[in-house]
Amino acid sequence: GYGDDDNYIYYTFDDERRDQNLIAQTMERVAQSTLPRLRSFRPQEINNLSWAYARLEHKSPAAEALFRGIGNEIIRRSSSFSSQDIAMTLWSFATTEYGTVEVYKVLASEMNADSADAFKSQEFSASIHALATAKMVPADLSVFDDTMSEQHGDGGNYQEYCPFTECFDTAASELIERTDMFTEQEMKDIIWAFSKSGVRHPTLFKSVAEYLVSSPDMFNESRGYSGCSTQVFGIIAWSFAKQAQLAKEIVESSTTQTPLGTTTGRQATYDASCVDVGGELIDQLFSSIATHSLQYKNGEGLSRFSPQDLSNLAWAFATLGLHHKELLDAIAEQVTQRLSLHLEYLNGSGAEDSSLKKPSDLNKMANFKPQELTILVWAYASIGIRKPEMFEMIGDYIIALCSSITGEDGRKTFNSDSISKHFTRQYLSNLAWGAAVLQGYTPLFMNLLYTGLFGGVNGLGDPEVMRNIMRDNGIQKQGIRNMLYVQVTLDMEDFKLGIALPKNFPEGWGEKVNGERKNPKGPLLDIVDAPVLELKPSRWQKTVSNVFQRLGFEFEDEHIIRSNDPIGSNGVGLTSTSQEFLSIDLANTKTRVGIEIDGPSHFINVIDGNNLTYNVDDNNSRRNNNKRRRKESGPYLFKDRLLTHLGW
Numbered sequence: 001g002y003g004d005d006d007n008y009i010y011y012t013f014d015d016e017r018r019d020q021n022l023i024a025q026t027m028e029r030v031a032q033s034t035l036p037r038l039r040s041f042r043p044q045e046i047n048n049l050s051w052a053y054a055r056l057e058h059k060s061p062a063a064e065a066l067f068r069g070i071g072n073e074i075i076r077r078s079s080s081f082s083s084q085d086i087a088m089t090l091w092s093f094a095t096t097e098y099g100t101v102e103v104y105k106v107l108a109s110e111m112n113a114d115s116a117d118a119f120k121s122q123e124f125s126a127s128i129h130a131l132a133t134a135k136m137v138p139a140d141l142s143v144f145d146d147t148m149s150e151q152h153g154d155g156g157n158y159q160e161y162c163p164f165t166e167c168f169d170t171a172a173s174e175l176i177e178r179t180d181m182f183t184e185q186e187m188k189d190i191i192w193a194f195s196k197s198g199v200r201h202p203t204l205f206k207s208v209a210e211y212l213v214s215s216p217d218m219f220n221e222s223r224g225y226s227g228c229s230t231q232v233f234g235i236i237a238w239s240f241a242k243q244a245q246l247a248k249e250i251v252e253s254s255t256t257q258t259p260l261g262t263t264t265g266r267q268a269t270y271d272a273s274c275v276d277v278g279g280e281l282i283d284q285l286f287s288s289i290a291t292h293s294l295q296y297k298n299g300e301g302l303s304r305f306s307p308q309d310l311s312n313l314a315w316a317f318a319t320l321g322l323h324h325k326e327l328l329d330a331i332a333e334q335v336t337q338r339l340s341l342h343l344e345y346l347n348g349s350g351a352e353d354s355s356l357k358k359p360s361d362l363n364k365m366a367n368f369k370p371q372e373l374t375i376l377v378w379a380y381a382s383i384g385i386r387k388p389e390m391f392e393m394i395g396d397y398i399i400a401l402c403s404s405i406t407g408e409d410g411r412k413t414f415n416s417d418s419i420s421k422h423f424t425r426q427y428l429s430n431l432a433w434g435a436a437v438l439q440g441y442t443p444l445f446m447n448l449l450y451t452g453l454f455g456g457v458n459g460l461g462d463p464e465v466m467r468n469i470m471r472d473n474g475i476q477k478q479g480i481r482n483m484l485y486v487q488v489t490l491d492m493e494d495f496k497l498g499i500a501l502p503k504n505f506p507e508g509w510g511e512k513v514n515g516e517r518k519n520p521k522g523p524l525l526d527i528v529d530a531p532v533l534e535l536k537p538s539r540w541q542k543t544v545s546n547v548f549q550r551l552g553f554e555f556e557d558e559h560i561i562r563s564n565d566p567i568g569s570n571g572v573g574l575t576s577t578s579q580e581f582l583s584i585d586l587a588n589t590k591t592r593v594g595i596e597i598d599g600p601s602h603f604i605n606v607i608d609g610n611n612l613t614y615n616v617d618d619n620n621s622r623r624n625n626n627k628r629r630r631k632e633s634g635p636y637l638f639k640d641r642l643l644t645h646l647g648w
Helices: 016-040 043-055 061-080 083-096 101-109 121-133 163-177 184-196 202-214 230-253 265-276 279-294 307-320 325-346 359-366 370-383 388-402 416-420 425-438 443-454 463-470 477-493 539-550 634-645
Strands: 556-562 580-588 593-595 603-606 630-632
Touching: 016 043, 016 061, 043 061, 043 083, 061 083, 061 101, 083 101, 083 121, 101 121, 101 163, 121 163, 121 184, 163 184, 163 202, 184 202, 184 230, 202 230, 202 265, 202 279, 230 265, 230 279, 230 307, 265 279, 265 307, 279 307, 279 325, 307 325, 307 370, 325 359, 325 370, 325 388, 370 388, 370 425, 370 634, 388 425, 388 443, 416 443, 416 463, 425 443, 425 477, 425 634, 443 463, 443 477, 477 580, 477 634, 539 580, 580 634
Parallel strands: none
Antiparallel strands: 556 580, 580 593, 603 630
16 A cells, blocks of 8 residues: 555555564664664664664664664764754664663754754754653753752853753753744643753743743644644643642752742642742643643543543642642543443443444553552542542452452452552552542452552551562551551541551551662652641741730640550550651640641642632732632541541
8 A cells, every 4th residue: 555645655464463573573684784884874864774763662682782883873973963863863762762871962962052043843842852751861950940949040051061951951942032933742842851850940931831821822723733632731731730849849958948938738839830930820821721621622622632641630730739620520521431431341341332442442542550540549639529430430440450360259359469560559558548538438449459558458467578579668658657547537437348457557567778669660759748747837827826825725836646646435546656647736635626727738729710810929920819719628628537537
């Protein structure tokens, strides 16, 4: 047959495995044949060669040797490579993971302020995206940070030359100066590269936000482009939220005063975006992202979004504490429908009227990864939105995913080993925390979570055995706390489940000191939330504390409840060892009267409907929250339930 543009001919065969073997043999012969002759190849031919191996995902010792040879040619004559050759060769090396630091440095050094005019917008975005993928980043991650960093980086003034810094700087400067020349796809790739690399650039992100919000054709095909993909919405939202999260991390580690003052938690993340971009602007951007996502492709909306697109959107909105009811309702509906269809197909009863009739469609649109499911549960729990149907479907899907062994009754079931093939214990503890916050205790799902975490539900698990099975170094500190919270709610709200923590918990279950984490899937980043043990009093809390002192109310500041403190009518602690568990802002321990000072961090911002009313200051960075509609966050409501169960 002929290709769509009649520029090439392709052949089809019925034997797919035979085709794959023929392609692999061909690629091996090409690698062996071209390696000794690379000096005679023109730069474009080298680019085409490396692109083909990356595109076909062909990896072998011969291919690796070929890329070493290509790298040597790049180092020898990099100045003869065009901007397109540089961008695509960077992509090829990042995709195959065959690049060396020296090769990346040589290629990156060719993209600078002097050569910028030779690069197209697509080449800027492809180059930066490839460097971020390969983890080749500026030496000083705060070099462009002019709002939060103590040293207030100054763009092009580098204390020490770094080709990656110059490359990132050049791409950012071009995007800032001629934003209208970049498509949303290209903008997305550049800001993703900065956030993925941990490089903050408030000026860049503010410029992109201003352009996207002010453009009447935002995310629209009428701009003359082919139209943006669904991935653009989630990645842009993720990148802005990640920038704010990076700022919060800087503030929490800073020893000097920062623009966020003593603000902590989710509110610090949101306030960082206000300082960087502007409160009104960040809300308008996320409101526009939600609206255009729902209206995508003439109303097809989220049905075209992949599972990763959906989880990226949910994570970004939850991280910034932004509530858009219509969007979050639509995400929950999509997740529920797709997981339901996937379960039907797994059971051999696919719905005839489904739009997901092909296996390839099903795999793409309904095959949620463990991390995506965990992020979704965390996001809805953090915002405080209960979606029982979605949560129950996620639980059923995870059970089916992990049920790969045959039980005594002949039915498929799970054990710790089958669970470990899909989930880390950080995933599992976050899922359990989400179940407690959302009050979604289905017996079999909770059984699965405890089996993956402890080896069972009867309190007899062995921590060393579980370390070997789960290939990790133990349960992380936040995971320990999560499970204490979960157990309290189970004991008080659904004790009939008969689920218990190990009798010696948490002794022996935490991460070993100086141990190496073994799990190849690594930790689940960015979603750890510790809202119920906060030991940094705000100025507002100190003011209220002074008032109660003058009134003669006896109390203890920042009272800590420990896991071995007497709980309930039997006066038995949750654990035999002492673990910091909960904190109360002001507490009278004799009368068990606790006072929580409800500051901004206990709430999330509603940005749907007619709630976008502002009163910003002269710098357009802070809002007057008196005109702002807020709602209680999931962790805030969860803490209230926990304290009530504990007799406060």
